[in-house]
Amino acid sequence: MRLVEALAVLLLLPPAARADATGPGQGAWLAAEKYPEGSDMKVLSADGSAVGKLEKLRVTGKYTVFDVYAEWCGPCRFVDARLREIVSRRKDVAVRKLNVVGFDSPLARELGPRLDALPYVVVFDPAGKRTDIVGADFGKLDRALGVPR
Incomplete structure (x- = not known):
């Protein structure tokens, strides 16, 4: 999602959600939702710390x-x-x-130039592809996850 899209989303948020924004470009703080019980979700970095090569962290x-x-x-x-x-x-x-925290965090430096905007999602299929x-591109996400059109 580019700057114009991000600003549009921010402006569409209710005033109460925008009230907690802090600093320039810091967006709006929205309450985090929990993942369904039994889902395979793990937080690998909550503080912007480096995690190593993503390829080695894939789930077989x-x-x-x-x-x-x-x-x-x-x-x-x-x-x-x-x-x-x-x-x-x-x-x-x-x-x-992976909570990058900011673009100057160890995690951001580790991800390198591929991380040029948020949201940023990396998908590995079961074969490792x-x-x-970059951005909230649900069509590309669905294709990467093998969701039929």
């Missing part, structure tokens, strides 16, 4: 979704909601959450 035999987000990123919440919906229906999908998704 599953689609592995690395959701790179920041708590201040409003559009990231839409991606999170979509991922919660997906894992509630599919046991062949594992979600790994990697798909990088």
Whole structure:
């Protein structure tokens, strides 16, 4: 999602959600939702710390979704909601959450130039094919997860 789209989303949020925004470009703080009981979701980095190569963190035999987000990123919440919906229906999908915190964190530096905006999602299919998704592109996410059109 680019700046214009992110601003549009922010402006559509109710005033109460926008009231807690802090600092320039820090988005609106929205309450985080819980993942369904029994879903394969783990937080690998809650504080922007580096995690190592994503390829080595894949879950064998599953689609592995690395959701790179920041708590201040409003559009990231839409991606999170979509991922919660997906894992509630599919046991062949594992979600790994990576809170980048900011673009100067060790995690952001580790991800390198591929991380140029949030939301940023990396999907590995069960065979290891990697798909990088920048923005809340649910069509690309569905294709990466093998959802038929």
